[in-house]
Amino acid sequence: MMPDVELTADAAAAFEQHRPMLLGLAYRLLGSMWDAEDVVQEAWLRWQGTDRSGIREPRAFLVTVVSRLALDQLRSARVKREAYPGPWLPEPVATAEAGPLDTAELRDTVSYATLHLMERLSPPERAVFVLREAFELPYEQIAEIVGTSVANARQLHRRASVRLAEGRDRFTPSPEDHTKLLKRFMAAAAGGDLDALKDLFHEDVVAWNDGGGKVRAALRPIVGRRKVLAFLAGLLSRYDFSEARLLDVNGRPAVWTSVAGNHQLVMIDVRGGRIHDIFGVLNPDKLVRVRPAGQDDL
Structure with missing residues (x-):
């Protein structure tokens, strides 16, 4: 039984290592930390039930799982938000709970104004934008996650960037x-x-x-x-x-x-x-x- 226990402990440690990043990813995609936590919890359950012997890069695997779960959640959430009483605004979070903010892109994509602007994007546009801008994934991996071609992933990113630029200041204040x-x-x-x-x-x-x-x-x-x-x-x-x-x-x-x-x-x-x-x-x-x-x- 010891090898199984050790394997479970190693799997848990690998997931916990990436949990803050996964929460930050799901939060950027959904604009709600409540929903982001649900997505990450579902990813944990799937991680537990997966044959991990063939997974070389846990981070890439978990990013894919969380992104796809968040995309499904976002599509259904958009319908609910259209019936929301008054303007729907993202759920704010304390900066310390927003996940890693090691780069300017990570900080910018978690800013409240950016999260609000991203509501105007389609779910695929939002996913491609976040995965590319905040997490710097290659278009090949993004295309696989979103379920589209590399060329279309590039097009989605360009379209999202243009739409967001229309609502943002060219010079961000310090x-x-x-x-x-x-x-x-x-x-x-x-x-x-x-x-x-x-x-x-x-x-x-x-x-x-x-x-x-x-x-x-x-x-x-x-x-x-x-x-x-x-x-x-x-x-x-x-x-x-x-x-x-x-x-x-x-x-x-x-x-x-x-x-x-x-x-x-x-x-x-x-x-x-x-x-x-x-x-x-x-x-x-x-x-x-x-x-x-x-x-x-x-």
Whole structure:
């Protein structure tokens, strides 16, 4: 029995070695850590039940399994998200739980703004983009995972890159500049200074709010500086935003605060040095992995 025990221990150790990377991969593909954990757990079960004697590269095998499981999950999730009450926003996660962030590409593809933009891609486009950009897989391996030709994998990557570039700033602000802009936003909101907020906003700023049908939130994106300012003016006239704290979320700073007794996480995306997107996540189910210690539901 000892060889079997040792083999099982070795198999478990091999899987655990790659688990953080696999979670990061599944999370980028799905935008939900809940779903990513389900996918990785299913991959573990398949790993246990597989004849591993012929597997030379466990990492490549596990990446393939997780990617295919996540693709299947994503296809069904898209149908559910279309019926979601209001805008569906990705589940934010504490940066420490986002998996390895050793390269600029890994950090960029886990950023909240990028995850949100990737919702506009088809499942195959998203898979090819993530596998190529974040994990630098060769097109031959990507084509095998997605079930397409190498030429089509290249085409899917080009198409995804173009679609994402349309919604991204050519020059990404440094973490320091991003933090400074977010702090200025916090200060202006806490002080009810609408003129200061106006100066911070891009002309085409969009406010996204995800209450998930559980917390009252705007059911449509609020588009344009005038409308966003009017929306915030209404909130600021009724609620106190003075209590807020910075958290490290998806590789960037975010604001933890509360509105009408409900916790909220606020993140921004920057374009041309101004705030172009404001993401407000109020759905309590999506705040579990970013909730500061000692912060319980009110």
